[in-house]
Amino acid sequence: MKKVRKIVSLVLLGTLLFIAGCSGNSSTSSNNQSSGTKDGSSSTETSEPKKGGSIAVAYDSDVSNYDPILGNSGNDHSLLYPVYDTLVNYNNELEPEAGLAESWETPDEKTIVLHLREGVTFHDGTPFDAEAVKFNLDRVRSEESNISDLSSVDSVEVVDPHTVKLHLKQPDSSIILALSDRSGMMVSPSAVEKFGADYGQNPVGAGPFKMVNWVRNGEIQLEAYENYWQEGLPYLDSINVKIMPDENTRLNALKSGQVQFYWNVSPDNSQVLKNDQSIALDTKMKVAFYNIYLNTTMAPFDKKEVRQAFQHAINRESIVEALTFREGEAAYQAFPKDYWASNPELTIPYDPEKSKELLKAAGVENVSFDMFVPSAPFYMRIGEAIKGQVKEAGFDINIEPMELTKGVALYFNEKQIPANLTAWTGRPDPQQTVNLLLSGDGFYNAGGQTTDEIEDLITKAASSYDQQERAELYGKINELTIIDEAITVPIMFTPSTAAMTPNVKGFSGTLLGKPKFSFLWLEE
Amino acid sequence: MFIKFLFRRLLYVIPMLIVTTLVVFSLILLIPGDPALALLGDNATDEKLAQLRTQLGLDQPVLVQYWNWLMSAVQGDLGRSLFTGEYVSEAVISRLGVTFQVVITAMIFSFILGMFFAITSILKPNSWMDYVARFFGTLGTAIPNFWLAMLLVVLFSVNLGWLPATGFTSVMEHPIGFLKSVLLPAFCLGAFGAAQITRQLRSSLIEVLDSDYIRTAYSKGLLLWPVIWKHGMRNALLPVVTTVGLMFGNMLGATVVIESVFAIPGMGQLAVNSILQRDFPMLQGVVLVMVVLVLIINFITDVLYGVLDPRIELD
Numbered sequence: 001m002k003k004v005r006k007i008v009s010l011v012l013l014g015t016l017l018f019i020a021g022c023s024g025n026s027s028t029s030s031n032n033q034s035s036g037t038k039d040g041s042s043s044t045e046t047s048e049p050k051k052g053g054s055i056a057v058a059y060d061s062d063v064s065n066y067d068p069i070l071g072n073s074g075n076d077h078s079l080l081y082p083v084y085d086t087l088v089n090y091n092n093e094l095e096p097e098a099g100l101a102e103s104w105e106t107p108d109e110k111t112i113v114l115h116l117r118e119g120v121t122f123h124d125g126t127p128f129d130a131e132a133v134k135f136n137l138d139r140v141r142s143e144e145s146n147i148s149d150l151s152s153v154d155s156v157e158v159v160d161p162h163t164v165k166l167h168l169k170q171p172d173s174s175i176i177l178a179l180s181d182r183s184g185m186m187v188s189p190s191a192v193e194k195f196g197a198d199y200g201q202n203p204v205g206a207g208p209f210k211m212v213n214w215v216r217n218g219e220i221q222l223e224a225y226e227n228y229w230q231e232g233l234p235y236l237d238s239i240n241v242k243i244m245p246d247e248n249t250r251l252n253a254l255k256s257g258q259v260q261f262y263w264n265v266s267p268d269n270s271q272v273l274k275n276d277q278s279i280a281l282d283t284k285m286k287v288a289f290y291n292i293y294l295n296t297t298m299a300p301f302d303k304k305e306v307r308q309a310f311q312h313a314i315n316r317e318s319i320v321e322a323l324t325f326r327e328g329e330a331a332y333q334a335f336p337k338d339y340w341a342s343n344p345e346l347t348i349p350y351d352p353e354k355s356k357e358l359l360k361a362a363g364v365e366n367v368s369f370d371m372f373v374p375s376a377p378f379y380m381r382i383g384e385a386i387k388g389q390v391k392e393a394g395f396d397i398n399i400e401p402m403e404l405t406k407g408v409a410l411y412f413n414e415k416q417i418p419a420n421l422t423a424w425t426g427r428p429d430p431q432q433t434v435n436l437l438l439s440g441d442g443f444y445n446a447g448g449q450t451t452d453e454i455e456d457l458i459t460k461a462a463s464s465y466d467q468q469e470r471a472e473l474y475g476k477i478n479e480l481t482i483i484d485e486a487i488t489v490p491i492m493f494t495p496s497t498a499a500m501t502p503n504v505k506g507f508s509g510t511l512l513g514k515p516k517f518s519f520l521w522l523e524e
Numbered sequence: 525m526f527i528k529f530l531f532r533r534l535l536y537v538i539p540m541l542i543v544t545t546l547v548v549f550s551l552i553l554l555i556p557g558d559p560a561l562a563l564l565g566d567n568a569t570d571e572k573l574a575q576l577r578t579q580l581g582l583d584q585p586v587l588v589q590y591w592n593w594l595m596s597a598v599q600g601d602l603g604r605s606l607f608t609g610e611y612v613s614e615a616v617i618s619r620l621g622v623t624f625q626v627v628i629t630a631m632i633f634s635f636i637l638g639m640f641f642a643i644t645s646i647l648k649p650n651s652w653m654d655y656v657a658r659f660f661g662t663l664g665t666a667i668p669n670f671w672l673a674m675l676l677v678v679l680f681s682v683n684l685g686w687l688p689a690t691g692f693t694s695v696m697e698h699p700i701g702f703l704k705s706v707l708l709p710a711f712c713l714g715a716f717g718a719a720q721i722t723r724q725l726r727s728s729l730i731e732v733l734d735s736d737y738i739r740t741a742y743s744k745g746l747l748l749w750p751v752i753w754k755h756g757m758r759n760a761l762l763p764v765v766t767t768v769g770l771m772f773g774n775m776l777g778a779t780v781v782i783e784s785v786f787a788i789p790g791m792g793q794l795a796v797n798s799i800l801q802r803d804f805p806m807l808q809g810v811v812l813v814m815v816v817l818v819l820i821i822n823f824i825t826d827v828l829y830g831v832l833d834p835r836i837e838l839d
Binding site: 058062063064065066067070072148197198200201215216217218219242243244245246248249252253255256257258403405406408409410413436443444 | 563
């Protein structure tokens with residue numbers, strides 16, 4: 001009887017697995033079209049963009065707040081971009097481009113002059129002018145705001161209806177690109193006055209789409225703004241964003257035709273989807289990277305040699321290979337290779353022998369420490385891989401899996417755990433990254449480790465508005481902070497991937513890794 | 525007499541509500557991670573944190589916080605979300621409709637399937653029909669609902685394209701669309717309940733049909749069906765009513781997972797997001813409404829007991 005039951009259950013289990021298996025690769029058809037998407041310009045070839053139609057997009061998280069100064073999630077931007085045009089734009093390679101400000105200049109290192117575009121209106125008809133910009137920038141710098149990017153702005157002066165002058169307390173080269181972030185998202189002053197505390201429910205910007213309906217954690221309906229300042233844009237009549245936290249749900253929605261675009265394809269799924277004729281992928285490296293934060297005031301990382309030893313004990317290349325199907329890129333500094341701020345010469349060779357020597361020099365042999373790892377599968381895999389690798393050099397990591405919010409508070413605010421494997425989420429301007437991550441008083445430099453030389457270079461980079469010169473300075477800063485001082489341990493960059501039906505055109509990923517849906521179009 | 529019974533049962537609900545909300549309130553505050561920290565992210569300086577905590581009332585003793593919350597809650601004001609700024613009561617009510625529709629459909633599924641399998645299995649004990657029914661009884665209990673959901677989505681939505689893989693249409697908007705969108709989630713949610721009812725009802729039917737008065741009924745010349753329906757079912761349903769009452773609470777909990785798989789904007793998703801973001805007022809509101817729902821169902825179960833079994837003392 002027992003045996004029969006066992007057989008029956010095995011057969012049934014087998015059947016279920018078979019069903020599951022069939023469905024997984026039901027479309028293993030020949031070669032695919034998306035091999036040329038690596039440069040992020042996949043779907044824009046050939047035909048002319050067409051106007052009309054609407055698409056549904058699956059996105060992984062809802063907006064934390066539709067008021068740009070109140071939101072607190074880096075995932076918000078993609079859903080804010082369609083509603084809010086920014087003063088400055090960034091291109092795919094994260095270089096500044098004209099936005100609502102047509103041009104800008106820096107007559108001296110503590111003054112930035114913005115020349116504003118004319119004939120722009122907000123969705124409620126309010127004209128966009130210098131007064132509106134002043135209103136917005138003052139709002140960003142106000143007490144209630146959650147943004148600190150403009151802290152070096154001393155005052156905002158309206159020169160004429162289309163010119164605004166920013167007076168800075170100290171030189172700050174990050175401001176231009178910060179204006180492509182939340183700080184530069186222009187909200188309608190009259191809407192803010194009208195709705196007060198309810199503004200977040202009634203966002204009014206000058207972007208290509210109006211937000212017409214928002215079911216929290218459900219969907220967001222965006223409708224084309226008929227008076228958008230760029231003639232002929234947007235192409236689509238409407239975009240329906242559906243919030244789907246689970247990737248399988250997004251994938252199923254795309255495959256069953258409920259959505260035409262989904263964001264954030266995992267490396268595993270992107271391997272499978274590459275061979276699927278009915279789906280096009282767009283893959284682009286981004287400035288965010290997996291990183292182990294070290295608290296340099298806590299043992300064992302209060303010793304520089306121990307930190308350096310840890311840097312060399314990790315085999316980044318093999319992690320990239322094993323966990324990302326070679327789509328990732330080993331991180332030896334805070335910027336990926338494709339980025340203008342990156343220093344092509346920096347590398348941290350995997351060298352357990354050197355690690356052992358360094359540990360010996362520090363007077364220790366076997367080092368054991370606790371490391372917070374978010375209890376999500378991909379983080380845990382990275383954590384386990386590193387734990388295994390560094391054993392050879394004499395490190396014993398005790399992985400502490402925790403839910404993200406709890407772990408982050410434990411590391412950054414309570415400072416109760418010496419290591420934290422999470423990620424650096426990237427910023428539009430390298431100076432922002434340097435300020436927050438690498439400078440002595442940066443929030444993410446939990447131990448505050450720095451040297452005078454590093455601080456001098458950071459100040460110097462802040463006062464230079466020349467891209468070439470800045471790139472050199474950032475290269476040096478990366479070398480001093482990550483290789484010499486080893487204040488933080490970058491692991492790898494991973495690209496972000498979007499999946500879409502082949503008739504969706506006009507998408508191209510950017511180095512920031514925050515997708516822009518506004519100017520997609522549909523091919524018949 | 526019956527009115528008095530109802531009234532007294534209702535009176536029990538009030539202390540239950542106060543105790544459960546207090547417990548939930550304290551539990552929420554025990555969740556590690558501070559909403560002020562979650563809100564400020566990397567802008568968290570000590571002054572800003574202190575200021576925000578004062579603003580949110582987080583610096584007050586727990587009992588004071590609870591008292592303030594309770595006083596406004598009694599007046600129907602559950603506060604605002606710490607993150608999106610929307611009113612908690614509005615958000616909860618808009619989600620409640622969605623979850624309610626899914627759960628009620630799932631209950632109907634459970635009940636129909638459970639009755640069906642239970643009756644087919646007792647008609648001929650130890651026949652193949654009995655085995656099939658018992659097999660599904662075990663399967664429904666053993667299969668995790670999210671896994672069942674994923675399999676069914678792959679089969680019915682992705683491969684066959686019969687049903688939508690995600691989303692939800694309200695019955696008020698579009699009844700056909702509602703049926704299509706609710707079928708898979710309600711089935712997955714109801715599978716466990718159906719199995720429970722099958723097993724419960726089967727064993728209690730077997731027991732009841734074995735008793736003397738059933739034999740008497742047969743010997744009076746009654747046929748099989750009237751015996752099952754009129755004499756058997758009413759007695760056998762008693763334990764099932766308890767099961768159904770408990771099931772409702774279970775299903776409310778299980779929607780957390782099912783809503784995530786099907787991307788349904790209901791209470792479950794709201795609860796999960798509020799926990800992850802440490803949006804305490806929102807979470808408190810969600811839990812309050814869930815607790816009230818469970819209490820209402822318990823109340824109905826109690827009353828049903830009295831109706832089904834006149835022997836139960838009403839005073």
